[in-house]
Amino acid sequence: MAKGNSASVNRRTDIVSAAIDVFAEIGYYRATTAQVAERAAISQPYVYKFFTKESLLVESLQVSWQRIIQAFRRVIDTTEPEGLEIGLIRAYEAIMHAHRNEILLQMQAQTIREEPIRAAMQQGMSQVKQLVEEAFRQAGMPDAEAKTTDFLARGQLCNVSMAMEMPELMIKR
Template sequence: MAKRATSSDRRADIVSAAVEVFAEIGYYRATTAQVAERAAISQPYVYRFFTKESLLVESLELSWQRIIAAFEQVINSAAPEQLEEGLIEAYEEIMHSHTNEILLQMQAQTIRETPIRDAMKKGMSQVKHLVQRAFEQAEITDAQQKTSDFLARGMLCNVSMAIDMPDLMVKR
């Protein structure tokens, strides 16, 4: 007997489909009908849970939470001298395993709707504070500047990946 999907499972399926569709064709060009098709459900079922805008916001929140969870794992296990390298490796893994989420964040940086901008600001702020606090606790010199450099490098990694120009990145 097949197990029936719960509404929380279906919500997750919808968000997963939205990440793929929005990343592939862009938020403005994508439709909830395309998301529904990718999730193998009806469009009215998508609207049971989301508007198009709230679907993007939830997708962005998912992507930020994935980064935060990965960074927290590194922070809780890495020796201070391995902290930055561990964070870089964790982010590189996310870039490879969840490329569409990173592409979605990149797109969302240019979207002006308040809820989307708020989701981006909240996520970036959480990551910034998490990394800076970890650098401070590891007694890294000039933790604020080191955090800014770390975030800037992450943005460059995103651009490098998005336009398939690995030579933008300096090898460690």
């Protein structure tokens, strides 16, 4: 890859990271690309070289979903069937701790009606659901579909618990 292309990739990554933080902290609708540019220490026109505000949110959501999918795949590839569910829970807890703003951003995006944003959320959730359900099925868990629905619902409760700073909502394991 040419040096210029590498720098562009790094700047795109910097912009997305800044957007995740800005959108999570003040909300997508209140945030501006100028605030994202300031956080990324670049000019606003440089943000527009790569993104519109909406495409920036979509990319940010895709990054957050891919982080979850990659973490879950690592667990699935390295964990015995009997430890699968707890391994997935621990992986998600680690993401919630290390990448809190990504989870907060996903929570906000659940209520945004713009089609590209809804599509990014639907695609991410569908990929996670399919991955977990197939892993549960391969692990021989009875009623993998219901187990997956329960797992995802508990994940949403974890998100609410974190966002509201109410650890008493969490199930103790």
